[in-house]
Amino acid sequence: MESRKILICEDEEKFAKGLRRQIETFFLGKKEEIQFCYLQNGAAFEKQLLLQDVSDEEGFDLIFMDICLGDLDGIELIDRYRNKKEKKTPVIFVSSMEDRVLDGYEVNAFAFLYKRNYEEKLEKHLERFWKEYGCLAKMTIKNSEGLKLLDYRDVYSIEADGRKTLVHTLKDAFSDERAVGAFVQELPRERFQEVYKCVYVNVEHISRIDTDTLKLDNAQTVPVSRRKRKAVMDAVMQYVSGM
Numbered sequence: 001m002e003s004r005k006i007l008i009c010e011d012e013e014k015f016a017k018g019l020r021r022q023i024e025t026f027f028l029g030k031k032e033e034i035q036f037c038y039l040q041n042g043a044a045f046e047k048q049l050l051l052q053d054v055s056d057e058e059g060f061d062l063i064f065m066d067i068c069l070g071d072l073d074g075i076e077l078i079d080r081y082r083n084k085k086e087k088k089t090p091v092i093f094v095s096s097m098e099d100r101v102l103d104g105y106e107v108n109a110f111a112f113l114y115k116r117n118y119e120e121k122l123e124k125h126l127e128r129f130w131k132e133y134g135c136l137a138k139m140t141i142k143n144s145e146g147l148k149l150l151d152y153r154d155v156y157s158i159e160a161d162g163r164k165t166l167v168h169t170l171k172d173a174f175s176d177e178r179a180v181g182a183f184v185q186e187l188p189r190e191r192f193q194e195v196y197k198c199v200y201v202n203v204e205h206i207s208r209i210d211t212d213t214l215k216l217d218n219a220q221t222v223p224v225s226r227r228k229r230k231a232v233m234d235a236v237m238q239y240v241s242g243m
Contacts, residue, residue: 042072
């Protein structure tokens with residue numbers, strides 16, 4: 001049986017217990033065990049994960065984070081955690097502060113759930129997490145060297161390269177023998193959006209959208225067509241909030 005390590009940082013203990021029960025139910029249905037870590041406020045998160053100069057072993061597979069945590073802000077804590085640990089751990093914000101969705105997007109949230117109705121969409125996001133961070137989340141690269149499998153979440157952008165396709169990850173680029181039009185037919189369209197002619201980006205890695213460019217979280221700047229800009233923004237918002 002597979003095992004996952006999940007962190008819940010939430011200052012309402014009763015709410016945290018209900019959230020934990022639903023998470024356990026979902027993963028038991030997938031025949032996976034869960035190791036939970038519960039932190040009751042932002043100060044505990046800061047002390048355990050940011051101030052102590054120790055490793056958190058293999059890290060967490062998924063983090064559930066409140067935003068209003070006393071004197072500390074959950075989004076700011078996640079931003080510091082990412083910078084200190086250099087981890088891209090998926091984070092689901094669960095908050096009553098519905099006006100902070102865009103702030104969650106700035107730190108590459110996996111999803112944003114509203115406390116008032118989180119039960120309605122929790123399973124949907126857990127299902128997406130299970131698919132994207134499990135064996136189903138693979139992209140196949142075909143070229144003269146054979147086949148290579150990449151996790152979808154590790155791909156930043158895809159573009160035409162003559163009659164072939166070039167796939168960019170954080171540090172590498174891989175050539176696929178297929179034309180980009182044929183290649184993208186196999187991609188999950190909720191994750192990859194065409195932002196310019198024959199240029200596709202992974203919406204998970206978009207950190208900023210300007211008038212005619214967008215920036216990825218590896219500091220890469222990509223042109224965005226004004227005609228496609230609204231569709232890209234809508235795709236990012238849908239991906240983050242699950243609306």
